[in-house]
Amino acid sequence: MGTTQGLLLVVIAGAAFFGSRIAFGWMGRRWAVVSGAEYLLLGVVLGPHVSGLVSSETLDSFAPFTSLAIGWIGAQIGARLILPTLIRTPARFYRVAVVEALLTVTAISGLMTVALMWAMSLPWEVALMPALAMGAIAVVASEGSVRVAGESMPDRGPVLRQLEVSTVTSNVVAIAVVSFILAWNHVMPDGARRAPTTTEWIVINTGVGVVGGTLFHLFLGDDISSDRLFISMSGALILVSGAAEFIRVSPLLATLWFGAVLSNTTLRPARIIAALDRVQRPLYFLLLIFGGANWHPGVHGWVLPVALFLVAHIGVRVGAGRLSARLDGALGSLGPQWGWGLVGQGGLTIAIALSYVFQDRLPLPNVVLTAAICSMLLTEAQSARLIQTLLRLRLAPRPGVHAEDA
């Protein structure tokens, strides 16, 4: 990377970051607008395929940071999977969440396979991989939006609780799906005696995270002073993300396990989560900027499938929410529209798309990235307001619904 290029990039990204941080911080408090989409847009504009302000070489030189940001997101999701808290949540919330997530992945993947076969004249076995990736993207739900909306509500009803459980479940399902795609399509490494199977790759992927987390726990011991915690956690997380990226398996799955091991082996998981959150913001925005910069509009034929994905994503999410609630007999407490609360898409959307793009050999990477970017741009900013509206509607007293349902 040239000095001037690097300087330019830092100046533009820095100014944009601080400017929008201040502006959106105020807007977030005033109108519950979640910050994020503007960085994605900034990345698209700066990228080598639109304005060319950031060259492909610069983008490549920053790839390790993007990988680290992807890993950091996985660790944050994993760190919130604290077993005692999970156990205290009633099973019906999980039933609804799991059914809803699986319905969404299946429906979107199936629909997009057919759409890609038709729109791009692809055989099904080629269309399946990008379709599955789009299924994984569709199932991602924005935790930030639910948190922002929840903070402004005076009362915690069943819908908010269900949305909290569903966002975590959906994100875990999304990571599992993209990890499966990467393991299934893995090529044989030069140093291996035989090609590991898909199952073996998933075990290796999980092992990297579990061993990394255990190593961190062993390293940290009882001394959990903030400096030590920060250095060791940064090192371990960089190591785990790098190891997963190096062997071309999902950094998201590895760091999800890493985060879960971390939180469940310490007596003070809140400190782990706080330490992760402290660095999350800059890495998150870096991920969005570079996610946007990786996009290029020059591939023909993506418009129809992406448009279909955007419509189908919202429709399927709302429909799957309704169906899962009905199957579990929870339609009365959750209402038929609760799935709208899962429509907002957070940074994990871009992390999943970039995990797919970075594999280099998977089909239609730009269609997958375009779908992720468009979906986030369309839904992120307004999702918290949508959830607030939904929660207010549910809080209004309705005949025939008892408090016990909550």
Add this chain to the structure above:
Amino acid sequence: MRRLVVLVLLLAGMQLILPLGIPGHGSELLLTFGFLIIAAYSAGELAATFRLPRIIGYLVSGVLFGPHVLGVAPAAVVHDLTPVSQLAIALIAFLAGAELRWPEVRERGRAMLTITLAELIVDFVLLAGFLALVGSRLPFMRGDTRTVIAIGALFAAITISHSPAVTLALLNETRATGPVARTTLGVVLLSDVVVVLLFSAVLALARAAIPTQGVAGVGLGGTIWEILGAVVVGSVIGIAVLGYLHVVSRELFLFAVVVAFLGMVVARLAHVETLLTLLTAGFVTENFSPPGRAEAFRDAMERSAAPVFVVFFALAGADIVLADLGHLWIFVLPIVAVRVIGIRVGTALGVRISRAPAEVGPVWMGLVSQSGVAIGLVAVLAQAYPEHGDALRTVFLAVVACNTLLGAIMFRSALGRAGEIVEPHTGVKVGEPG
């Protein structure tokens, strides 16, 4: 014991991962970076249990896992991690500048300057004299008498430099405050400026004495701009940081990294001394910030710098070629010894001339470590005299390796003797038996 187990497990894990790897998208870089943080930090804690400075552990882990011994961190990846070292130098310089308070500079500035000049002059004269004496027996000084004297003087001008990185790392580690800690920091920072000026002057004289086909390097005018320009550019950056802290004062962690990176790039574009630029920026920020804001910013910068420092020293260790040390020790050890004697005598002279209190006597022990600016200057020298370049660089890096390891141990010992080390859990100053 636990640290050893972590190190063994890490190494075993890397051996399992490496054959499965498919490099690309900088993944090898990320893997090595993460490995070095954990491995070096564990080694640092292991060193601390033996009452050695942590940076000894960082350096040794770099040597051990670097390309010349176990090869877990390959040479190409170590090279690709150079920006991390550059960022570390920028952060170190900023933090060093932030350590200097104006009232203290006013109070001790004269004494510091006197000690610096006395120490550097005595050390330079002794080293240059020694090199002229043993002259042609050294592998990088083959030639006639004039060449021997000129190359010897240039080598001496670089060898007298100190290490702000090691000094600051040890001050951070020990939380030391007191006359020895503060005077050492001041002398080390001042000497960086003096060494750059002295080297440029000696290089100009040497070029007049023995013409060369090599690259001209920076002239005296350029050097003056490098230093004065650095003060100007650093002040501008400092004022910009002040503005941010005054108006916004948010996201300090990210802002700290951006400031270090920007300062580094701007200094390079303006052809001014990077270290001095960031040092000035740190000084301006610390001394003119609204109350409380400077501390918050320094805290954010220290936090963002912590993993970078660990890797910086590990990378410095990875550059040490043990094989070179093995066959060059006969040249290296006398140079190291003469340098230490020069520092000892020069500092004592400086303390006496400046009438500084006797308690700053152990300052000389903090001046032995070496890195940073010296490595940059030796590259300039190798470019100016390519016929001596490779041998000169090899001997010099071996000298730096010895001085850094020895210097870190000596400085910690000096702080301990002076009773300036602060116990991290109680905040009480503790002394150690010398």
